[in-house]
Amino acid sequence: MLKCRTMWRRLAPLTRASSTLCRQNTRRAVLNNERSPALVPLARMSSEAPAGGNENKIYFLLVGAACLGGGIYAYRTIKGDKDRYNDRLEEIASRPNKSAPDQPETYLSTESPVEPAVETTEAAEPVVEAAPEEPDETAAAPVVESEPEPESPPEDLSEPPVVPAQSEPDTAAEPPSSEPTEQSPVVDSEPPPAAESPPAESSEPQSAAETESAAAEEPSAAPVTEPPAPAPLPVPPHAPYLLIGGGTASFAAARSIRARDPGARVLIVTDEWDLPYMRPPLSKELWFSDDPGVTDTLRFKQWNGKERSIYFQPPSFYVSPEELDKAENGGVAVLTGKKVVHMDVRGNKVRLSDNSEISYDKCLIATGGVPRNLQVIERAGEEVTKRTTLFRKVDDFKALEKVSREIKSITIIGGGFLGSELACALGRRSSEDGLEVVQMYPEKGNMGKVLPEYLSNWTTEKVKSEGVRVITEALVKNVSFDDGKVQIKLKDGRVVKTDHLVAAVGLEPSTELAKSAGLEVDSDFGGYRVNAELQARSNIWVAGDAACFYDIRLGRRRVEHHDHAVVSGRLAGENMTGANKPYWHQSMFWSDLGPDVGYEAIGIVDSSLPTVGVFAKATAKDTPRAAAEMSGTGIRSESETEAVARSPVASSTPPPAPLQQKDDYGKGVIFYLRDKVVVGIILWNVFNRMPIARKIIKDGEEHADLNEVAKLFNIHDD
């Protein structure tokens, strides 16, 4: 306050001069408007100099008003601070409550039920102390198990103190303490851990079993608090090997870990509800199945006629999460429907969407990605978005399969692998069901970013012959829903009317954990940045679509193919068990677009690179179908179905006439060069030569004449 005044006094001479003019103006204004002097102070608040000569008074009033304003602000802030502080404290206090679902109590409250059980508290203490001392869960189980046994009479109440005594904070909030009677139905709903519960009395094994299962893992409190409701999947508190994501890379890693570390306990956490499955058949084989119930069975025919499911393993392969710790030889458990939302690297633990926590020794992030969408579709409103499929998962396949039977026209936006494969798969239906299939993309031809232009054009013609209406160089400007049809307006003015959209415009890698885990995200390729051994940080590896890794041969890259998921998953699993091997075995990929076009590829296959293609004239022998039948290898989308449907093109006596005479790229090898070194190879309708291609890329040599290199492939042979 004093400072204000002194400052003001100092400034007063300066302001006087400037205020003279204002004073005169306002005096005139005041006199003109005949305002009462009482209103003048208000005008002063708006920093206008007052009329009249009571300058000191005016200054005092000004200063006073400023100080009053300041005081009001300060008071409000302090008051608000206090409120905020109280809110924060409440939030912190209530956080332990939320640590397990349906937990009304906190640490404090679990102790209160303990106190009534006075005689058991002392007995419970050694149990309480013993249990947290055991770092190993399996050791804890027997410890805890033995303790409650002698305390059989009050065992119901002694169990609860044992339960909260577990080192995991989540179990602490177990309200079995308050609801001992509910323990029986709880245990009934859970599969009783087989070997370790000695079935003495009816209540004892139940409570012992309950304790064991609580000791070994954490049965979520939900089953305890809601005995009549079915028990949700318990979340184990610790997993030696934790794999985040339940796709191909994760499964490959699980297998690798189990192979190398005997008795390993592997926990896969996935936000999908399905067990691990493979993706390629979702856009290929499943569409060509004759089985009308294919959307339920999800089985497809392989090359050898044998059927298999898209699931890597049936459910009996897996151990249930609550039994993981007790399984004698370990196993792989899958926790479905749970998303990891936070990762604490220093504490070696993760937090799930339901706020339960899992600690780990080694962790793999294999979260894959989510399909990208076009902004014009997102902004187009609900009528459009509900008619749009972003194709990635099993559910998307089921939904699209159903929709494709009900509508007249479907449009696929995107000309890459997924878009082209779906277009061909649906195009095949177009002849059967009268479905109009449109495919549109900004490139000049299918696989425009992968294949050199001449080959891309050739491929586009093949796709068209599958019954697809292809619109190239199509940039979608606007999408709307009018007249019961989805209207797609292109930049060049064309309009496409359709019933359903499929957006196949790329994959956005899922890197939500980067922030909490402190992991680097690559700005060029996306995904988590890892080294050549697929390691991101200590005890954290990343594999599959989400991994931007350093390839010793080809440089840093991120690959979104099935075989890469397998190779990288396996490598990550090896490294998690101490192998320290870099990414060395080059993964490959393949695609079939109809019965006549099939290729395998390896390395960097980018159409912007200079290419050298060496082709032979193709005969009817050189189709994916024929190749599969002859060599008996390979999973070819059409092979078995075509062979079954028509009298098979006898592989032993093919019709000798070649396909076409003009520039026909029937079969050959295409080399992709970077600084004169072959970095990528496509085997075009030439099969079973991938090892040679892999070797050439591995060598990384400059070859003067690539025709000579092409000779190694014997493209004319079969």
Place this chain on the structure above:
Amino acid sequence: MSSIKEEGKDRIIFVTKEEHETPSSAELIEEDPNDPYEERGLILPSGEINWNCPCLGGMASGPCGTTFKDAFSCFHYSKEEVKGSDCLEQFKGMQECMQRYPELYPQEDEKKTQGGADKTQPSLQDSSTDPATDSEPTTSPEPTTSPEQDTSPTPSSPPADTTIPLRSESSLSG
């Protein structure tokens, strides 16, 4: 006669069969049999079994993985005249375990219940060789080798190449 075309940055060569019949002058680097980075076949250079070999499918990692490893190790190191005849205990244990998971180990495949070498063959890819003798798949010359002996002991055809399910799982998930 071969024809060469240039389309911008892309070169296209059409070749006839005769042209490609002359041996290639392209040089490939010799394989190092002790390269630690290379993917190995079923038997490592040290003589040990590579449990992570794709050719084994999920045998070593499934619920019966331990019994399988016991049985197969015993067989591998068996010095009996009839190899594996001293391993009946282990094989019996493995068989018992597998019977508990009929979904994973289809019982109609008779060969599974017999010796380990037989077992690994029909249920796996086209590895027609006895895994015990399949010692150095990586050293076999690439172009002429049958794909089974490749580093990734799977045929190189599309999904088969090192992919778990599409080849090696074929037996496991009936």
